[in-house]
Amino acid sequence: MQKKSVLVSLLLVLALVLSMVPSASAAPASAGMACAQTYTIAAADWLSKLSDKFYGSILAYWPLMAATNQKNLEDKTFAHIDNADLIDVGWKLCVPSKADAEAFLKTFDPNNPAALFGSGAKGQLVVGSWWTNAGEFAGLNEIFKQYKTQNPDVEIVNATIAGGAGTNFKGQLLTQLIGGKAPDSFQLHAGLEVETYSPGTYVVPVDDIYTSAGFEKVFPKDLLAMLKYKDHYWGVPVNIHRSNVLWYNKTLFAKAGIAAAPATWDEFFATADKLKAAGVAPVALGGKDGFELQHTFEDILAGTLGAEGYKGLWTGKTKWSDAKVTDALNTFKKYISYANADHDALTWAAATQLVIDGKAAMNIMGDWANGQFTAAKSTDYGWASSPGTKGIFVALSDSFALPAKAPNPANAKAWIAQAGSKAAQEAFNPLKGSICARTDCDLSKFNDYLKSSAADWAKDAIVPSVTHGAAATPKWATKGYADAVVLFATSGDVAKAQAALVAAAVDAGFPQ
Amino acid sequence: MTTAVAARRAPLRWRRILLYAVLVMAAGLYLVPVYVLLITGFKSQQEALNIFTMWTPPNVIGFHSFQVAWFGAPDSVGLEQGFWNSVQMVIPATLISSMIGSVNGYILSKWKFRGANLLFPLILFGMFIPYQSILIPLVQTYQLLERYTGIALYSTIAGLVVAHTIYGIPITTLIFRNYYAAIPNEMVEASRIDGANFFSIYRYILFPLSVPGFVVVMIWQFTSIWNDFLFGITLANTPKVYPITLSLNNIAGSFHVPWNIQMAAALLTAVPPLLVYIFLGRYFMRGLMAGSLKG
Amino acid sequence: MSRKPRNWERAVSILLLAPSILALAIFVYAFIGWTGYVSLTRWEGAAPDFTFAGLHSYQRLFLGQGTDAIRFHIDLRNMVGFTLFFLIACLSIGFVLAVLVDQRVRAESFFRSVFLFPMAVSFIVTGVAWRWILTPGDPAIGAVGINLLLEKIGLDSLKSLWFTDPTVKFITPDSPVGQILNQIGLGFLASSDVGYAMALTALVIAATWQLSGYTMALYLAGLRSIPDELREAARMDGANELQVYRHIVIPLLQPITLSAVIILGHISLKIYDLVVSMTGSGPGFATDVPALNMWRTTFDATLFAQGAAIAVILLFLVAVLIIPYLAYNTRAEAQR
Known part of the structure; x- marks a missing residue:
């Protein structure tokens, strides 16, 4: 018994020690770390494996990264590590002593990755985004390279956070902004999403960059209107995605004897009937994450009300009680009735896969779906603007914004101007699978889909996507509108859904 | 007597067989999820892709899924970081809340003061509340604390430890109070006659008897903190702090992670509490009773 | 107990219990009170807004015509x-x-x-x-x-x-x-x-x-x-x-x-x-x-008042x- 109680008290002491792990963040002393040895990365190495080897802990890879990056500033034979998960054979690492590494870890705060990067003569540039997928990541790196050539004395910190179309990122960013620990610039869906960050309080306008770089001349008029909130610009757009695309499987179309993609909703349902008669599932639909349904419905709204009517829904000019909204709801209901029964269990990607695999013929989805077609090396797919939206471009765009408390505002402004430049957009977009926000990009590097999309971008009426943050305030877009559509997709009650949509618009400050 | 037994034996045997048949069948049903987790986890990617053979055991047993579930792959994050985060969170939170509960239980059972009977249900209420009703102030408090004092609790492991410790106090106090209440007061009184005071009674009489109590409380706290999701998703905002349940949910929630890896990850997440359960199951059962039966 | 607790023992027992009581008083009861207060405000979005709104949020949830009411009834x-x-x-x-x-x-x-x-x-x-x-x-x-x-x-x-x-x-x-x-x-x-x-x-x-x-x-x-x-x-x-x-x-x-x-x-x-x-x-x-x-x-959705309600x-x-x-x-x- 005596022995056991000693054990328990030991455990308690341990608990107290563990609980006293320092939590307040001081500036880690990456500058003070000297290389105890150098190491060249071999095949099958990864950083946590090396940290295990050198320090006996798989989690102690931060000092390796910090010391190597610091060394890279003076001596380019050392590697520059942007992302701890991406290293390459042959890179030279600086390995600090175990004591130095432990000292570094004691003060290092993972929420503040700036310490992992050395500091250039002109300080750092911390860029926050959720671009972690291969293509986006590569695209972002291209802009970083360009920035580095022009600002060699600035050390770039790529603070990406993966996951969920930016939901993880946005959550953390918000606390950083409120807590005064902002990055220098961050990714923001162009449009009213900016309201999330209390514009004027946590983010500041970038009107002066528009003036000095002449952006008002190179972005389409409709896009400029979309970007303006309270008479100011809050970010510079890098890319454009299109929401209203109808994807179809050409082999299945041929099988059912269909010559062209349907241009109107009447044609669409006629086509769907023909496909059904030929034994082909006409429509693939996802709905697992809810947004797929909202996305489809915004394209139906645009296709039913036209560009002006659709835009008016979000500015109070078009009433949500309009008979055409009723039509749109009925169309949506009919669309769902042609879709796969298990759509509530499928993601947008799974639905796209059905079209690629020839299990369903058509699917309405944004043009990020094109990446999936090309990745699957599919050759027999076609695209058209979704029914009724010929001449309309339902757009969403990523931009870079300026936090009020950016630690290096001069570097940040240079970055934001860079993001809007022709060179940056031409380098970034072919890799990301989107088109330039500018209308003067050289299209030779873009694939066929993007070429056709860019041609439309230059001539179509541009309207904002609501599902992707551009058209309405976040509350309206993610609650009022979104919930009404999701509810409608299962209930099919047109009158109730329209009443809910009207109520949502009233809430948003547009009396109907 | 003998005749009566003989007359009842025949139907009795059939009833026993039926009884065992029902029990074995029920046990089989309860193990179905384990079966599915195991066979899917041990399958290769290729085999797991064929969802129509999901009930068939793997042709070749492979550990690839577990490797990917643990270390991650180029396009997915593994459980590794979450596992260590959870370990760092669960150990201090369990130990501290158990210690606090022991002291509280000692005072509330052996040093009753006026109002103690009223205070106790007020403490207990804290373990029944839906934590949704305290999340907003909790997040605000953490953020304000960081802004004004620099103590970083929001989105840090320390913050999770604090939350789990404080909201663990009611249950640990309850279990220890009931545990100490069962220790006869005569023992305490006898030692008082020998001159023992508040501290020496705890140190030399109750604490040495507390080991089973600590085991019960620690098992309870360990499993519930390990399994927690709500505090994790609310207070941890970055993968560097995510507890393992969040890592698992992220793996299972992303559309491009195949089933075999999801199942392997689920299994790995369940291993620590299951080990605790297997080795300390007797105490676990006692913990359940102590925490619930007596209010 | 046969011997009455001495005063210092009484004091120590209460002193040792006090941190737990204080922690629960704040983290359970004060926090619940604060949540109740937030539910009576207009707080929407990142920055807190404590304008008093009475039972507005509750009214919306129970009696409203919008989706939040429909969803809450569900x-x-x-x-x-x-x-x-x-x-x-x-x-x-x-x-x-x-x-x-x-x-x-x-x-x-x-x-x-x-x-x-x-x-x-x-x-x-x-x-x-x-x-x-x-x-x-x-x-x-x-x-x-x-x-x-x-x-x-x-x-x-x-x-x-x-x-x-x-x-x-x-x-x-x-x-x-x-x-x-x-x-x-x-x-x-x-x-x-x-x-x-x-x-x-x-x-x-x-x-x-x-x-x-x-x-x-x-x-x-x-x-x-x-x-x-x-x-x-x-x-x-x-x-x-x-x-x-x-x-x-x-x-x-x-x-x-x-x-x-x-x-x-x-x-x-x-x-x-x-x-x-x-x-x-x-x-x-x-x-x-x-x-x-x-x-x-x-x-x-950062609708804090409604979430609190x-x-x-x-x-x-x-x-x-x-x-x-x-x-x-x-x-x-x-x-x-």
């Missing part, structure tokens, strides 16, 4: 439906298992362990495993999961869409239940706001798997505390086994049933993680529950269940 409907079926399943299965295990079976501890182990597992793990088991597949492409098994053993009629089934079985005014409700003056209950969403069944199955063993453990402890002589005496009086259970055992187990209802009931009212990992409130909002709605409203309502419902129980227990203890 939440309440689901909470009732889920709790009801979950309690019935857990209590009956738990009781039956306890009775079976109590028959002096060989390998009792093995059976007990098998039924109890799901309790040690996280709801997230449960959700991931059961979602896979209950994945329905597409009728055109082929059944998977449990549907595939059912197909193989010829029970096609039991196949279901499980958690992807969006249908809601309403209690319509002209249904038998609706007519009975009408006759006893509760006709308003027979509306489309009241019913059972079929997708909840999948959640009930998973939650019952996880917690019926726990219920069994509770009942088993209760059964073991009933003296054998009592049952034996009844048997002597000519009662058969069924009668023994009906007239002796079940009445004696009533306090256990009450405890189980309270514990399972408050878990079920608060259910959150299981829904997140299994259905994420879909299809539509067929499996949405207040705890989940609160989180999404507050932290995803949902939290307060949820707390109120749990309190209605818990406070009488705590009061009853305190009184029973005082009498002891």
